Amino acid sequence: MNTRRIPSLKMECIMLFQSNPQSAHSLEDLSENLDRNEEDLEPVLELLMKQGIIEQFQKAGKTLYRYQEPETASEFEMDP
Amino acid sequence: MASAIELLEKVQQTFASQYGLTFFLTDREGEVLTSVEGGNGLCGTMLEEGLLNEMKHILKNDGRISRPLIYEVASGVHIMAAPVINGEGTSHYLWAGVLVDQDRDVDMQTEMQGAAPILYENNRSEWLQLAGRIAEVTGLCLQQTDVTPLSGLHLDRLRKSVQQHEAASAELFSQVTEDGGEIEFLGIAEQTGEDTYTVTRIIGREAGALRGKQFIVGEGFLGRTALTEVPGYWEDIGQDRRSRIFASLPERPQLLFTDTAQAHDGSVAVLFGGSFSKKRASASTKTLMQMTSILTESSLLVEGLREENSQQLSRLTSLVEICRLMASTPDPRRMILILLDISINLVEGPFSLVLIKDNKSGKGKLVTRGSYEGEVSQYVRTMMERTRQLSRLPEDTDGEPYVVTLPNGQQAIECPLAYGNEMQGILSVGIDGTSELDLQEHIAFLQTLSIIGGVSLQLAGHRETHVEEEKSEALHLAVQEMDEAAYVRSKEAAELAAVITARLEFPEASARAVVRACQLSHYSSDFIRRMFPENDAASVMETGNAILQHHDIPRTDRTDIAGYIYALCIAYSKSDRLEDAENLPRIDEAALDTFLSLVRTTHVSEVEFDLGGSSKMDDIQEIADAVKRMDHLSPREQEVLTLLAEGKNNQDIAEILYISAHTVKNHITKIFHKLDVSDRVSAISKVYRYLHKH
Missing domain, CATH: 3.40.50.2300 (Response regulator)
Structure with a gap:
């Protein structure tokens, strides 16, 4: 079977979080901004959280998601 | 015959809707016999502009077309021609067009978007297969004196389902089974394992329970067809054990047709149909089954092509969005994050990382998303060796992505981030159990992504460097206003420093710091630090001034050598005497040798050449x-x-x-x-x- 897929919804989600790295979004906001069902979005958000690209947190009783920068960032000398 | 032509035109209309192509039939000399069907705008325009003459020319000069072919009728624009076999030989030609090259210029594609399908290198054979299949249907229509089997089909309904992007095969199956004819059920089984097929679509009276049933290649009537790929027709099989896949139904079929159909991804599906009540099929039912088989294969192909087109469109849209996002952010770090997040999601591998030169600090920087199994520093070392400290594209890569085996045994796609031959860094994306087909697609997408990344990073770097260069230049010119002699001396020192650091292969950022320190030697190091907080010029100046005051500096790192070069150039430019430089504490022999040979050569050159x-x-x-x-x-x-x-x-x-x-x-x-x-x-x-x- 053909399993080739370009995960367009994932791409759209990443672009949205990348464009607004400081903002937090609820599932409803994301559903409205991306014009997608919440049911379609939930597995995508799960995957992005698993990859560490976004994180989930609670604020005023609401579940929100925001962009998370990579943890690893190291510098090293470059010899001439 | 008139009804057969009408029927043909209807069939052509249906296919035209499916593929976005324009179809027509000509005789062997190229005279058009059917109306021109289809909404391919570019084809319509080209027909008005004399495409028919071009086709006649092709037929005249290329002799007989014995198999489906694609002709490039204009730059990047193609038309397909397929022979229509009627009886013994070719009686007509079917023409279908036009297809546009994948790399035809963007304006053209946008203008024709939705009208002219795109011809990719990897779907060429599928288009040809399609043209051949449609020519077969055409041949069958032309043979039919009794057109009942096909005229029974409501082609308008079929066309509508295609236009609405529904599964055309489902509509086709409904019509065939609902007509009250001899075919009471129709189904498709697709390969779901190495030797296993599963019934994925089924339509017909009381046949729904077959959905999901599996059979093994070679087993029963259906398994035999999957193995041999030869169409089958069996009568009076109610008691035949080979029909046991139907055992779950209230009754077993008496009559069975089987055939195979190739799907877009190359897999073979088994098409089957038959009757529970009739033990034998009439000639027209056999023809109908043959037609249905061809139409089903075409439907499967178009579903695949449509999916591929939508994937291509989705990729293009993503890339446009990425370009937009990159262009809107002046921050190189954000660009790196975009590259990391997009690539790890595309490949769905364990990690993505970017190793990049930081021109400000002269250091290498590694940013990782996901987790690299093992010592990442070991991998960084191999990347640095292959690219000679990120200064050259890896050999034999031409700047294109390639697959490497990592020190931890995993595999990754490495994509150089470059601007021309100037390397910015490397994007590496770990791969995990990816098929060869997926890998090629990932590489193609990552290639475009890394080109966008390389250009964006270069532009962002240039913007920053440019501002610093201008500031440095302005401060240097201010010295000229205050003290002309000091300006000339600092200019000479800076020119010497530029050549020495180049000969010693200093990294660009370190070289720039030494040159800047020489240019601005008239200012205090505190002032330079305030003006260029992220550049090492002030530290170079402080070390250099200590050496000029004959303080011994233990050589510890490159900044000390940089300070030594600064001291040599400043000492010499002040007095024009080599001894003054030679008498400084010797921090680095290589730097001193380079300095001395340079100054001596310059003297000789100036004497010898005018x-x-x-x-x-x-x-x-x-x-x-x-x-x-x-x-x-x-x-x-x-x-x-x-x-x-x-x-x-x-x-x-x-x-x-x-x-x-x-x-x-x-x-x-x-x-x-x-x-x-x-x-x-x-x-x-x-x-x-x-x-x-x-």
Whole structure:
């Protein structure tokens, strides 16, 4: 079977979080901004959280998601 | 026959809707027999502009077309021709078009979007297969004197389902089974395992329970067809054990047809149909089954092609969005994050990482998303070795992505982030159990992504460097206003420092810090630190000043060597006496040797060659030819050197070549380095020596 897929919804989600790295979004906001069902979005958000690209947190009783920068960032000398 | 032509036109309309192509039938001489069906705008325009004459020309000159072919009728525009076999030989030709090249220019594709399907290198054979299949249907229609089997089909309904992007095969199956004819059920089984097929679509009275049933290749009637790929027809099989897959139904079929259909991804599906009540099929039912088989295969192909087109469109949209996002952020770090997040999601591998040169600090920087199994520093070392400290594209890659095996045994796609031959860094994306087909698609997407990344990072870096360069230049010019002699001295020192650091292969950022420290030696190091907080110029100056005051500095790192070079250049430019430089505490022998050989060579060169005299040579072509023979220079460096030898200054060269004066300066430094000279005079003299020697 053909399993080739370009995960367009994932791409759209990443672009949205990348464009607004400081903002937090609820599932409803994301559903409205991306014009997608919440049911379609939930597995995508799960995957992005698993990859560490976004994180989930609670604020005023609401579940929100925001962009998370990579943890690893190291510098090293470059010899001439 | 008229009804057969009408029927043909309806069939063509249906296919035209499915594929976005225009279809028509001609005789062997190219005279059009059916109406031209389809909404391919570009094809319509081209037909008005004489495409038919072109086709007649093809038929006249290419003789018989014995198999489906694709002709390029205009640059990047193609039409398909397939022979229609009627009886013994080719009686007609079916034409379908037009397809547009994948790399035809963007405006053209946008203009024709939705009208002209795109011909990709990897879907060429599928288009040809499709044209061949439609020609087969056409041949069958032309053979039919009794057109009942097909005329029973409501082609308008079928076309509508196609236009609405529904599964055309479902509509087709419904019509065939609902007509009250001999075919009471129709189904498709698709390969779901190495030897296993599963019934995925089924339509017909009381046959729904078959959905999901599996059979093994070679087992029963269906398994036999999957194995041999030969159409089958069996009568009176109610008691035959080979029909046991139907055992779950209230009754077993008496009559069974089977055939195979190739799907878009190359897999073979088994098409089957039959009757529970009739034990034998009439001739027209056999023809109907044959037609249905062809139409089903076409439907499966179009579903695949449509899916691929939608994937291509989705990729293009993503890339446009990525470009937009990259262009809107001036921050290189954000660009790196975009590259990391997009690539790890595309490949769905364990990690993505970017190893990049930080031009500000002169250090390498590693940013990772996901988790790299094992010691990442070991992997970084191998990347640095392959790219010679991120200064060169890995050998034999041409800047394109490639697959490597990592020190931890995993595999990754490495994509150089470059601008021309100038390397910015590497994007590496771990891969995990990816099929070859997926891998090729990932590589293609990552190639585009890394090109966008390389260009964006270069532009962002240039913006920052450019601002610093301008600030540095302005401060240097201010010295000229205050103290002309100090300006000349600092300029000489900076020029010496530029060549020494290039010969010692200092990283760009470190070299820039030494040159800047020399240019701005008139200012205090505190002031320089305030002006250029992210550049090492102030530290270089402080170390250099300590050496100038004969404080012994233990050599610990590159900043100390940089400070030593600063001290050598400043000491010499102040007094014009080599001893003053030689008498400084010796921090690094290589730096001192380079400095001494440079200063001595410069003296000799200045005595031996006269720039004014050289520039009088009027045969510019000879100079250009001599430079062209210096094949260790890049084409751009050759252009710059030719203009230099013609007596042009940096600004003139920049204007002639449409590049910045800063870039010209960079090229000249590289030329000096490659020719092993320290100044323009020596470079020009080398050209002349080359001219006379060869």
